[in-house]
Amino acid sequence: MDSPGVVAAFWVLSALTVGSALAVFLSRNLIHAVVFLVASFLGMAGLFITLSADFIAVAQMLIYAGAVSILMVFAVMLTPLAARDNANSLFVLPGVALGAAFAAVVGYTAVNVDWPQVAGEALDARSFADTVRGIGDALLGPYLLAFEMASVLLLAALLGAIVLVREDRS
Amino acid sequence: MSLPETLTVTLAHYLALSGVVFGIGIAVALSKRNAIAVLMGVELMLNGVNLALLAFSRFGAFAGGTEPLAGHAFVVFVLTVAAAEAAVALAMAVLVYRRRETVDLDRISLMRW
Secondary structure: OOOHHHHHHHHHHHHHHHHHHHHHHHOOOHHHHHHHHHHHHHHHHHHHHHOOOHHHHHHHHHHHHHHHHHHHHHHHHOOOOOOOOOOEOOOHHHHHHHHHHHHHHHHHHHHHOOOOEOOOHHHHHOOOOOHHHHHHHHHHOOOHHHHHHHHHHHHHHHHHHHHHHOOOOO | OOOOHHHOOOHHHHHHHHHHHHHHHHHHHHHEOEHHHHHHHHHHHHHHHHHHHHHHHHHEOOOOOOOOOHHHHHHHHHHHHHHHHHHHHHHHHHHHHHHHOOOEOOOOOOOOO
């Protein structure tokens, strides 16, 4: 992880991700907030690529930047009389304080703990050339039960969403 | 060609970044008035967690027999749950709007004492 390209990509993409996430908080229009959220998701997908997680990065673009954000735009458009100003509630000061405190604690821990991590040659050897095969083996091997439960969960969520928003015809 | 030691990107960089994204998600989720904006904060928090999982998968030292790609498999599950949660939560927002003509969480106080 010490080639100049990866280092530059990390800093540019983290600036994009964090800046867009801050813009989600600061923007004065809900639709603009969704657009900044998509930019943040895309920056995060780029960071996943720097971690050589190619499959997860593409899944992130498809699911988050594609599907979830479209769902949010739909939800905004289906609530036309609701406020669009992305306003803060009275809870804004405790919320920002808690978020800043959390980020500070995690940042301090991340920098000061001596993590058991690989470096140098071993790290280069870890640059997953082929993650899809490994993820597939893991999902249908040791995590088979969780995989099946996830499929049931998705089906339940799908049916639940349909039942919830169905118009009552009676 | 490699950079000096101080410029390399390590696990700590990714973990600190994931903490920052998670913190911004907390701030958005706690302080926004619109239910859809709160959901955006939750998605940001999930994204921060995914970054931490993938960073550990890339950099972490594992005991023998532990599969480094387990972190990737876990992220797949997080993505699944996030998609399900977003679908149901947005359906609930639309439903609340239909009943009360608002998604303002300060005004949805039916169950508050």
